Amino acid sequence: MEIAQDEILRYLGYRNQNPDPATAKLIAECLSELKAVIRAGVVYQRYPLEKQGDRIGLSGTNLTIYSKDLSHHLRQADQCLLLAATLGLGPDQRIATYARLDLARGIVLDACATAAIEALCAEAQNKLKAKLAKEGYALTGRYSPGYGDLAITLQKAILEVLRAYPRIGLTVNEEHILLPRKSVTAFIGLEKREESGRAQERPAPAAGVKADDHCRRCPDQTCRYRKGGDRNG
Template identity: 40%
Template sequence: MYIDRVEALRYMGYRGQSMDANVEKLLDECIDEVMLVSKTSFLYDIFDMESKEEGLHLIGTTLLLRGKDIKAHLSGAEKCAVMAVTLGLEVDRRIDFYSRTELAKALVFNACAAAAVESLCDTVQGKIEAEARSMGLEITSRYSPGYGDFPIDIQKELSKVLKTYERLGLSVNESSIMIPRKSVTAFIGMKREKCRKENNKCKSCKYSDCVFRKEVDNNGKII
């Protein structure tokens, strides 16, 4: 895992503006601190799938994936990898502490943690891709509960199926919020044909007004 400065700046709301030295210094400090206190852990399991009228069923589990968007995302997939990652509770504690004592640092620290968990997801996705290729399969990009019309309330059942608390210390509350908060779950399809994986994951998201949305410059570079 590493923290991409550009990604952290995006979560801070920067879009190519100049930064003063104090912000630069605070960003560097927060990157170092997030890396120091994170207790990263992850898991993933791979399931066969079957299509039912109500949604996609992961065989051997109680998980039924409802929604047109997740169905389209996993269309043609033979298997589905389900992943969960977390940075651990200390990151949450630091964010809460700085929110009470040093708001500017809380905002920067939170942005760095968001970039860190995204990096951890990329690492786990790479492991899933390697395993898929060993089976002669290619992978889709990852898709998380809450994207599009994929209900976020699947999180609690997903946590039970993956045993995330026992394996990672990751739980889900009654509002479908994961604890630790800097955690992610996602679904990745495995299929025979080559998959087109979008570098800019924001392009497939319907929330066009999102303040964290990645933009692309005239040269096709994500900014």
């Protein structure tokens, strides 16, 4: 898993500046501590889509979603991957501990872990991309509950369909927050690549580009992690 240094800095409020040596050292220490406690879990399933207007059904499941934005995201897809990924409880435990005993370290570790879960998803996606290319499918970017009009209340149903708790220990609380904290669920559209290469015109973008797209679509204008904004930490 390649954890991007510039992502970590961005989460910490840097905008293309270099960290001072002490902070750089702290980041390096946190990264190595983090890597020792991550127990990554990734599960996914593949489903044919049943589309009807803004309604999307995942064939063979009881999951039905109403979302303009997801429908748009999957407009050229006839199937989708449903993915759930987590770094496990280790990072949560360390971050919570440092948040009490060494807050600066807690903050940096938190930023490293946020970058790490992104990296884990990107890695999983790249593997799937290579595998599915052989079947003539291209992947869209990841689209998660909470983006656009895709309800965050879907988390629970997604986890049930994937049996994510028994398989990777991923749960959701009453407020639809994923636990362990450093976790992601996402839809990835599968677009049949045609001879003309039409689908190739919009290949799955790289992690950074895609996140920008998510930020643009996200209604949360004040998010501290929002890309392209000027909000500081």
